[in-house]
Amino acid sequence: MTEEMLSKTYDFHSVEQRLYQMWEEKGYFKPSNDPSAPDFDPTKKPFVISIPPPNVTGELHLGHAMFVSMEDLMIRYNRMKGVPTLWVPGTDHAGIATQMLVEKELAKQGLKRDELGREEFLRRTWEWKEKYGGRITHQIRRLGASCDWTRERFTFDEGLSHAVREAFVTLFEKGLIYRGPRMVNWSPALRTAVSDLEVEYSEEPGFLYYFKYMLADGSGEYIPVATTRPETILGDTAVAIHPEDERYQKFLGKELIVPILGRRIPVIADEYVDREFGTGAVKITPAHDPNDYAIGQNHKLEFINILNKDASINEAGGPYAGLDRFECRKKLWEDMRAQGLVIKEQPYTLNVPRSQRGGEIVEPMISTQWFVKIQPLADEALAAVKNGETRIVPERFTKVYYNWLENIRDWCISRQLWWGHRIPVWYCDDCGEMTVSRTDPTECGHCHSRKIHQDEDVLDTWFSSGLWPFSTLGWPEKTRDLEYFYPTSVLETGADILFFWVARMMMFGIEFTGKPPFHTIYLHGLILDEKGQKMSKTKGNVIDPLIVMEDLGTDALRFTLLVGSTPGKDSNLSLKKVEGNRNFANKIWNAGRFVIGALGQIPAQPTGKPDWTLADSWIWARLNALMRETERLFDTYQFGEAGRQIYEFFWGEFADWYLEIAKTQLAEGGDRAYTTAATLVRVLDACLRLLHPFTPFVTEELWQALKKASLAAGLTPFDAHIDWEEALIIAHWPTAHEAEGWEEQTVQDFGLVQEVVRAIRNLRSEKGVQPAKKIGALIAAADKAALLEAQRSTLCSLANLEPTNLKIVAHPEQKPENAISLVVSGLEVFLPLADLADPEQEQARLAKELAEATGQIERIEKLLASDFGSKAPAQVVEKERQRLAQFKETAEKLQQQLTAMKK
Numbered sequence: 001m002t003e004e005m006l007s008k009t010y011d012f013h014s015v016e017q018r019l020y021q022m023w024e025e026k027g028y029f030k031p032s033n034d035p036s037a038p039d040f041d042p043t044k045k046p047f048v049i050s051i052p053p054p055n056v057t058g059e060l061h062l063g064h065a066m067f068v069s070m071e072d073l074m075i076r077y078n079r080m081k082g083v084p085t086l087w088v089p090g091t092d093h094a095g096i097a098t099q100m101l102v103e104k105e106l107a108k109q110g111l112k113r114d115e116l117g118r119e120e121f122l123r124r125t126w127e128w129k130e131k132y133g134g135r136i137t138h139q140i141r142r143l144g145a146s147c148d149w150t151r152e153r154f155t156f157d158e159g160l161s162h163a164v165r166e167a168f169v170t171l172f173e174k175g176l177i178y179r180g181p182r183m184v185n186w187s188p189a190l191r192t193a194v195s196d197l198e199v200e201y202s203e204e205p206g207f208l209y210y211f212k213y214m215l216a217d218g219s220g221e222y223i224p225v226a227t228t229r230p231e232t233i234l235g236d237t238a239v240a241i242h243p244e245d246e247r248y249q250k251f252l253g254k255e256l257i258v259p260i261l262g263r264r265i266p267v268i269a270d271e272y273v274d275r276e277f278g279t280g281a282v283k284i285t286p287a288h289d290p291n292d293y294a295i296g297q298n299h300k301l302e303f304i305n306i307l308n309k310d311a312s313i314n315e316a317g318g319p320y321a322g323l324d325r326f327e328c329r330k331k332l333w334e335d336m337r338a339q340g341l342v343i344k345e346q347p348y349t350l351n352v353p354r355s356q357r358g359g360e361i362v363e364p365m366i367s368t369q370w371f372v373k374i375q376p377l378a379d380e381a382l383a384a385v386k387n388g389e390t391r392i393v394p395e396r397f398t399k400v401y402y403n404w405l406e407n408i409r410d411w412c413i414s415r416q417l418w419w420g421h422r423i424p425v426w427y428c429d430d431c432g433e434m435t436v437s438r439t440d441p442t443e444c445g446h447c448h449s450r451k452i453h454q455d456e457d458v459l460d461t462w463f464s465s466g467l468w469p470f471s472t473l474g475w476p477e478k479t480r481d482l483e484y485f486y487p488t489s490v491l492e493t494g495a496d497i498l499f500f501w502v503a504r505m506m507m508f509g510i511e512f513t514g515k516p517p518f519h520t521i522y523l524h525g526l527i528l529d530e531k532g533q534k535m536s537k538t539k540g541n542v543i544d545p546l547i548v549m550e551d552l553g554t555d556a557l558r559f560t561l562l563v564g565s566t567p568g569k570d571s572n573l574s575l576k577k578v579e580g581n582r583n584f585a586n587k588i589w590n591a592g593r594f595v596i597g598a599l600g601q602i603p604a605q606p607t608g609k610p611d612w613t614l615a616d617s618w619i620w621a622r623l624n625a626l627m628r629e630t631e632r633l634f635d636t637y638q639f640g641e642a643g644r645q646i647y648e649f650f651w652g653e654f655a656d657w658y659l660e661i662a663k664t665q666l667a668e669g670g671d672r673a674y675t676t677a678a679t680l681v682r683v684l685d686a687c688l689r690l691l692h693p694f695t696p697f698v699t700e701e702l703w704q705a706l707k708k709a710s711l712a713a714g715l716t717p718f719d720a721h722i723d724w725e726e727a728l729i730i731a732h733w734p735t736a737h738e739a740e741g742w743e744e745q746t747v748q749d750f751g752l753v754q755e756v757v758r759a760i761r762n763l764r765s766e767k768g769v770q771p772a773k774k775i776g777a778l779i780a781a782a783d784k785a786a787l788l789e790a791q792r793s794t795l796c797s798l799a800n801l802e803p804t805n806l807k808i809v810a811h812p813e814q815k816p817e818n819a820i821s822l823v824v825s826g827l828e829v830f831l832p833l834a835d836l837a838d839p840e841q842e843q844a845r846l847a848k849e850l851a852e853a854t855g856q857i858e859r860i861e862k863l864l865a866s867d868f869g870s871k872a873p874a875q876v877v878e879k880e881r882q883r884l885a886q887f888k889e890t891a892e893k894l895q896q897q898l899t900a901m902k903k
């Protein structure tokens, strides 16, 4: 095997699909210790992640790419450590999102769901799911996700529906689920209650409407009141004032007349009223405002619902019945103006609740819904984090978690949709009682009447995803999978869904299994664009991960996401960064080709014991330090930092320094070439193992080639035996050798060589010395003379020194004249001036650069004088002007240097 057998550049297109298929076919994604296998060992502790199930309607976005990369990294790392790993994949049926999508498809055919009926609509939605539901999981595969696809789940499949039924009935039996009228967020377009999560608030201009609430006693006196939603006047059942507000004391206990409708309502006192806001008197609409709702309950006020399900006005609105809510607002206000009740309208910024899905304004409305009594569940979920059973990374989110659970309200779990788990409650038409059942009943559980009908509503999607970590393993059945793989290990997800999803899994997990569902919650931040802005379609700054993978490779995308991440913190992503990491993948590839090439040039066997050079020992010491550091960082969830350090080592030390030195050492042939190749192989092998969880494809492909080449060359890397496992994905994680005591000195010694080389290189480049030109040097090395003398060939090759003209002495008898002196870590390096500048060559170089600059100046001046100067965007023109100024400055400097030389 030679490097010719590996393509010159890394062709990720041909590699990625082939390797993924190989991994999956060989069964590497399955747990190495499987409870249903005959050799199962229940004492081995597994590492388990349940994937955050993406919506079945989803299209891959960077959020998915982030969590898939991060979870795959954890899974691959643990798999390589020999831990039985399981990553359970699956999708969420996503009630509202899916139903809206299918409704949209139907609309294209001129159909409405009501016309189809529930059964037919569900049949068509399943049809859609079968056809397109696999799209998102295929996209997740492209990221290299090593999930066990044989255990894939869907929140609406049979097993999970069974789990949902069990959970609902259990909670109901414990008295933790109840039905009743409560205030909910109502989406008029979807005609369903929506969760707080599905409501987005936006600041929008509006008005504060001031009007007169006339006293019922005919005195002509009134209380001024302000509102942002005049139509709700129709549902007013009181006006409240602060008990200590002197302005309105005299009105307490009196009655007011509701405009237009003529109903009588009381004036009440409540400390909740803010005397400074508006007029200091507040109209109370208990059925259409969450705060008024509470006041209405305390004062036992009447609750008048004025809206139909589509947010048109109902019969309670009297003459306005049937009008749309916003039309009603206009009409009512005009009528009030005509009656002299309007005081003024004042511009006012509103915080408008809008539906995340449909965009329409959501109405607070009282409706009869199902609720989970959440406090007892929340208390347990709080305790699990407080007592350390579950830990949140980063820790600062712990406070947010506490705060949310301590202030949690009962959870509205019913949705007026069709696509979802239907509520397992049947109502009796004869006796009116409810039957709640694990299996579909045929008769009323109370009077045995057969005239029963099921609740029309379905459950909130988060109800089923709250069961995800254990329902996917077979709960409520006591399966082997559940027994062995539950509780899972780490729950990894975006910090933005800590409450909605993670807290619910915690509550349900403890409630139904008695154990928190995971020991660690790891949260990653949002991915922003390169300027730190949120990505959005309207801004046009969205990066599509599928296009990036197609153009730059999956490894490049994964490495960029992983290395850019710090737990809980948002990170910026730019294509430039991904390009940089595409270059890194190529760098790994090229280093691999070099090492494999080296294996073709070594003797079959070494003749003696290994005689390691300083460079061999240095890279080995540095590699072991890196392995120790990586281990520490992985243990503390600092994966991004680990990736950065491996990158720095690979590029900055192994490729830039050791590979260069290896060329010289290989050229010596014999045992020296053999030990060099052995070092190259063992360092590269360890690096590929360390990098595998970050960049699985390029590392597997290269490692397979390295394995073949090493075995073909019969290479025995001395004391560092390498296990050539079947594949890198299941190869063992590299562990550092224990330090033997010599490492620190070696790293320090080699550091000195590096400093000398860097200093000479810098000066050469400053003076414009041709790269190929060899120069002389005198090094006054004091007590380091012997060390540097031993590194003579390294110094010569890396700093391009003339071997016959390199002198290394402790102290020179006299300092050379006509030399530039460099001070490096207490040593002095003298470089002869004559070597640094070849006047003729230097003059030619300057002249060439001047010609180039002049050419550019002419080109840009021409461009600016053309149509471009007047028609191109100002920014683009300005950029060209700046470039022109730079070239002019460069040209001037070059001219000065040339003139100085000619003197």
Ligand SMILES: [Zn+2]
Residues within 6 Å of the ligand: 428, 429, 430, 431, 432, 433, 444, 445, 446, 447, 448, 449
């Ligand atoms: Zn009955």
